[in-house]
Amino acid sequence: MFENKKIIIDDNNKLLNRDGxxxxxxxxxxxxxxxxxxxxxxxxxPEIKEINLLEQQISELIKNAVKxxxxxDINKKVRIWAAFDTSFAHVIVEDEGxxxxxxxxxxxFNKKRSECFENQDFDAMEKYFEYRTDKSDENDGGNALFxxxxxxxxxxxxxxxxxxxxxxxxxxxxxxxxxxxK
Amino acid sequence: xxIKLKKYSSTxxxxxxxxxxxxxxFELKDVVTKMxxxxxxxxxxxxxxxxxxxxxxxxxxxHIYSNIKKLNRILKISNVHGSVEKVIKLxxxxxxxxxxxxxxDALLLIEQAKKGQ
Numbered sequence: 031m032f033e034n035k036k037i038i039i040d041d042n043n044k045l046l047n048r049d050g051x052x053x054x055x056x057x058x059x060x061x062x063x064x065x066x067x068x069x070x071x072x073x074x075x076p077e078i079k080e081i082n083l084l085e086q087q088i089s090e091l092i093k094n095a096v097k098x099x100x101x102x103d104i105n106k107k108v109r110i111w112a113a114f115d116t117s118f119a120h121v122i123v124e125d126e127g128x129x130x131x132x133x134x135x136x137x138x139f140n141k142k143r144s145e146c147f148e149n150q151d152f153d154a155m156e157k158y159f160e161y162r163t164d165k166s167d168e169n170d171g172g173n174a175l176f177x178x179x180x181x182x183x184x185x186x187x188x189x190x191x192x193x194x195x196x197x198x199x200x201x202x203x204x205x206x207x208x209x210x211x212k
Numbered sequence: 213x214x215i216k217l218k219k220y221s222s223t224x225x226x227x228x229x230x231x232x233x234x235x236x237x238f239e240l241k242d243v244v245t246k247m248x249x250x251x252x253x254x255x256x257x258x259x260x261x262x263x264x265x266x267x268x269x270x271x272x273x274x275h276i277y278s279n280i281k282k283l284n285r286i287l288k289i290s291n292v293h294g295s296v297e298k299v300i301k302l303x304x305x306x307x308x309x310x311x312x313x314x315x316x317d318a319l320l321l322i323e324q325a326k327k328g329q
Contacts, residue, residue: 064234064235082264082294082295083295093266150307156278169234170271173303176304177270177302180303180304
C-alpha cells in the first residue's frame with residue numbers, strides 16, 4: 031500500500047505547542063550548526079540509542095534554518111525548543127526568515143519521488159533525488175527533508191508562515207525479559 | 213575528513229575516514245572529480261571509517277555515482293554501516309547506490325564486470 035507521507039502546514043497543530051520544552055537561542059553562524067545540534071542533543075537521556083542519527087537529523091533542521099531561513103545573517107536568530115524522554119524526541123526550530131515558500135511544491139515533489147520508490151523505478155526516481163530551488167548551491171544535498179519525513183515518525187509540521195518546523199520521533203523501548211502475554 | 217587512495221589492479225580504493233558532513237563532504241567530490249578527469253575507470257568508496265553522514269554527504273554520493281554512471285565507469289560503495297546505513301535508508305537510496313559488503317566483495321564484482329565488458 032502506497033503511503034503518502036507529507037509535511038503538514040498548520041498553525042494550530044499540537045506539535046507546535048512549546049509547553050514543557052526547553053528553549054535555546056543561537057545566532058545564525060553556519061560554522062556552528064553541528065555544535066548547536068550537539069548542545070540540544072546532550073539533553074537527551076542516555077537510554078536513547080543512535081544518538082548520532084538524532085544529532086544528524088536535528089543538525090539538518092538547524093542547517094536549513096541558518097542557511098535557507100536566515101541566509102546566514104549573523105544578526106538573525108534561530109530558536110530551538112526541545113524535549114526528550116526515553117520514548118520520544120520533540121523538537122521545534124524557528125528562524126527569522128521569510129518562510130519556506132515552496133513547501134507545497136516540495137510535498138508534490140516528494141509524492142512523485144515516493145511513487146517512483148514504491149515502483150522501484152530508480153531511473154525515474156533520479157529526477158527526484160534532489161529538490162533544488164534557485165537559491166540552492168552546490169553544497170546543498172537537496173535531500174535532507176526526505177529523510178526528515180521518514181525519521182520523525184510522529185509528524186513534521188510547519189507553521190503557516192513556514193519559518194518554523196516542529197518534528198516528533200517515537201523511540202521503541204527495548205523489551206527486557208519474557209513477555210508473558212505471548 | 214581524511215581521504216586515502218589505494219590502487220588494486222585498475223581499481224582505485226578511496227578510503228574515507230571521519231564525518232561526511234556539511235563542512236567536509238565536498239572534499240570527496242573534488243577528489244573523485246579529479247580522478248574522473250584522469251580517466252580512472254573503476255572506483256571503490258570505502259566507508260568503513262565513516263560513522264556519520266548528512267544530506268550534504270548523501271548529495272555528494274549521488275553526484276559521484278551519477279557522473280560515474282554517465283561515463284560508463286564502475287563504482288562500488290563498501291562497508292556502509294551504523295547511522296550511515298540508516299541515513300541512506302531514510303533517504304530511500306539503499307537500493308539505488310551500488311552498496312556491497314566489503315572492499316574484497318567490491319574488487320571481485322569489479323573484476324567480474326570487467327570480464328563481462
